[in-house]
Amino acid sequence: MALLAFIFLLAFLPAESANSRHPPKSTISSPVFGPRQVYGLVGGSTIVKCFYPPTGVNKHDRKYWCRQSGGSCMTVVSSNGYVAPGFKGRISLTDHPEEENFQINISSLALADTGTYQCGVGVNGRGLSHKVTLNVSQGPPIPEAAELFYVKLHSTWTVTCGFGKDSIYLRKYLCKVEEGGCRSIIDNYEQVNNSYTGRVLLSLVGYEGSFSIMMTQMDWEDTGLYRCGAGEEGEKGASSRELDVFVYEDKKFPQLKSTVVGKTGSSATFECLYEPLRQSSTRTWAKWKPNGYTRIIANDGFVSLPYEGRVAMFENPNNRTVTVILNQLTLKDTAYYWCISSELKEQQSSAELTVVKGEPLLTGPKEVVAQLGSQVDLTCSYPCSYNSYEKYWCKWNMSGCSMVPAAAQRPLGPEATCSSANRTVVLSFAAVTEADDGWYWCGVKRNGVFGEVMAVKLSVTAGDDAKHNPELLDVDAPSHAELPDHAEIPNPADPGPGARGGAYSDSEVRSGAAPGSSDPGHGSNTLALVLGPVAALLLVIVTAFAIVKYRQMRRSDLVSIGSYRTNISMSDFESVKDYSASNSACVKESQETAIGGDEFITTTDTQESAAEAKKTKRSSKEDADLAYSTFLLTSGSIAQGSSGGDSPALDVSSSQDQV
Structure with missing residues (x-):
């Protein structure tokens, strides 16, 4: 067991040694801070500045400067008016409680003044003190x-x-x-130490070679001695100066989050500090870069163009903070963001935003297009986890997001549950105007703290004529019940059955299937639906009309032939014979059926032929062929001078009428 414990301790040695360069919190026991070394010339003067925490007790408590001798520290001067012998007339202590420090001025320095001193608050030995070494030399240079x-x-x-x-x-x-040296933190060549990425900023100031440095989220290990410089150490023209930094804890100072995590498509919330009493101060929220920053939004109304509708500031005077919300997050938004104030430098802060893939909890249409004067509802649905949160709608503008009244769902009944409720908050417009065009945010708050936000873009368009809207029918065109009246009809006086009637179903009309539609396939299908039944109906009418006409012509021809058969001369017969020859192709085509003109070669009428004619059913084409054959047969009988009367012809005609 002892061996295992020893190995366990060895495993932690590298980590301890790695952190040894940073003083742990326990070693920073005294909140009073001052210089480590002070230099002066014989006969000259020096100033020692010591800082103390800005508490009410410290501001009114005794401040002192004492000289260490062995295990004790003898008071030289104090804020109570005491001055030790040997220092009267050449030392003073001045308290500056508003600046949280006090200063000791020592003049007429002598070599005997060299030694170790302490500046402190309260009584000697209470621990609220800082050790200072005073070095007095005969002549320059003085470090x-x-x-x-x-x-x-x-x-x-x-x-x-x-x-x-x-x-x-x-x-x-x-x-x-x-x-062993001076560890580089940042330079103007955009070289940044990994331990300080995102929280240190170097910016060039003016044209005199000056530059400023800001380091945010100061922690205990940031206490120490720094050096800022120009050029490379040891090279000609290089120069530098030392900066002694002491980090102390002020329990009243707000603690802000240094990391923020957001989901894609959702939002992220940041907090910045500001002093509400200083209304003239400028507050800026920016994206960090090693040698500067990119401004995103400021309290003077500035909003970067790519972030319009995406970012807004909300001031909270009660807790001296400004809330910044960035929505519509993408993976590219992962970065470091800074809150920058023009006056109180300590109120600058930074936070790292990490965007991960996920689904937002607030859902609804992100883009809504409405015509001028129409009624519009913007909806925002939330999960059960937000059921007890305050919900709101606001209209985004360059200076913030103004709250607008919205309607939430009714309170749940005694038997209803959150999962069964309609968890939606609605922003309604009775009639949208051009002024309503813009971005609207739906969000939640808990105990006054802003949470997730969803952005909706409302676009208000001018009211166009309905005929220019592909979703509406042309007002100048006939209704779907009147469209078939434009179809071609043989007899305008009698359009026939089915001339009126809708070719468009209600679903087609509602879906925008209008004449003149930009979809040619849809238009041709509609035209086919309109003309198809009408064409079929017209074909039936024309066919029936043709049959009737053919029958009338046939009866008329047969009667005429029977009435004027004795007046037909031989020349007339030849003319008929010539006409028959010139149309032999038609005759041949009409005689392709089994029933041909051979049925009527005989000039004598028999009961069998009449009976056969009654039993045979012919088509309209066969009726026409039969009428023509009868004409040829009758003409032949007349030419031969046959006497038998016209009974055969009349019998045939009679038979045809019965078919």
């Missing part, structure tokens, strides 16, 4: 003391470094002093 920065935990550290015009074209950088 430049590090600039002090007293930074709240999770807030932002801001510093500006400048080295004159000679450094304009040199590399600008920030590094952290550690054992």
Whole structure:
């Protein structure tokens, strides 16, 4: 067991050693902070600035400066007015509670003043103190003391470094002093240490070679000594300065989320700090870049064009925050985003957004198109998990999203459940106007905190004529019940049965199957449905009409032949014979049936032929052939001077009438 415990401890040694360069929270026991080293010349002066937490007790408590001697620290000067002998007339202590620091001014320095001192709050030995080493030398050069920065935990550290015009074209950088050198953090060549990606920013300022650095989400391990510089260390023209940073905890300082996760198609919510008493301050939300940032939205009405309808700011004066909502998320939105204030630098903050694939919980139509003056409902459905949340609709604009009244579902009955309820919140327009065109957001809030949001684009179009709308029938065209009247009918006075009647079903009319439709296949099908039955009906009528006419012509021909048979001359017969020869093809075609003209070769009428004629059923074509054959037979009998009367011809005619 002892061996296993030893191996277990060894496994953690690399991790401890890796973190050894950052002071743990437990070692930062004193919230009072000041310089580590102070330098001065004999006969000169120096200033020591010490910071303390801005609590009510600290602001009114005793501040002091004492000299360490062995295990004790003898007071030199205090805010109560005490001054130790040997320092009277050349030392003073001034408290600046609004700036959370106090300063010690020492003049007429002597070599005997060299030593170790402490600046603190309260009584000696209480622990709220900081150790300072004072070095007094005979002459220059005097080392430049590090600039002090007293930074709240999770807030932002801001510093500006400048080295004159000679450094304009040199590399600008920030590094952290550690054992063995200075670890690079960021430079103006977009080189960023992986440990600081997304939370450190270097921006060039003006044209004098100056640059500013902002580091957000300051943590305990960020306490330490830094160096900002221009050029490369050791090279000609290079210069740098030291920055001493101390991180302390202020329990009243709001703790903001440093990571945000959102689903594709959904939204993400960020919080920014601001001071409501400073109305003139500019608040900007931006996308991080190593050497700058891209502005997305600001409280002055600015919104980046690609983000119109997607982003909005909501101020919350009660908790001194600004809520920023970004919706319609895509995987490309994964990045670091910054809240930037023009006045309180510590209120800058950053957060990393990670977008993952998923389905939003708020659902509904994302785009709605409506005609001017029409009635429109925008719907937004939510899951049971949002049932107790506050729901809202708002209209997006460049300066925010103005709340608009909406109707939610009725309260659940005693036996109803969330899963069976109609979980929908509706935004209704009785008659949309051009002013209603734009983006609308449906969202949820819980205890005043904004949650998920769904964006809907409402497009209001001008009211076109119905005939230009493919979904409506042409108002100038006849109704579907009148369309067949335009079909061709042989007798206009009697269009016949079925001349009126719909070729379009109700479903076709509702689906936009109108004459003149842009779909040619659909139009041809509709035309076929209209003309098909009419054409069939007309064919039947024409056929019946032709049969009647043929029968009338046949009877008329037979009677005429019988009445004027004695007046037909031989020349007339020859003319008929010639006509018969010239149309032999037609005759031949008409005699393809088994029943031919041979039936009427004999000139004597017999009962068998009459009976056979009565039993035989002929088509309309055969009736015409029979009439023509009878004509030829009768003409032949007349030419031969046969006497037998016209009984055969009349009998044949009589027989044909019975067929």
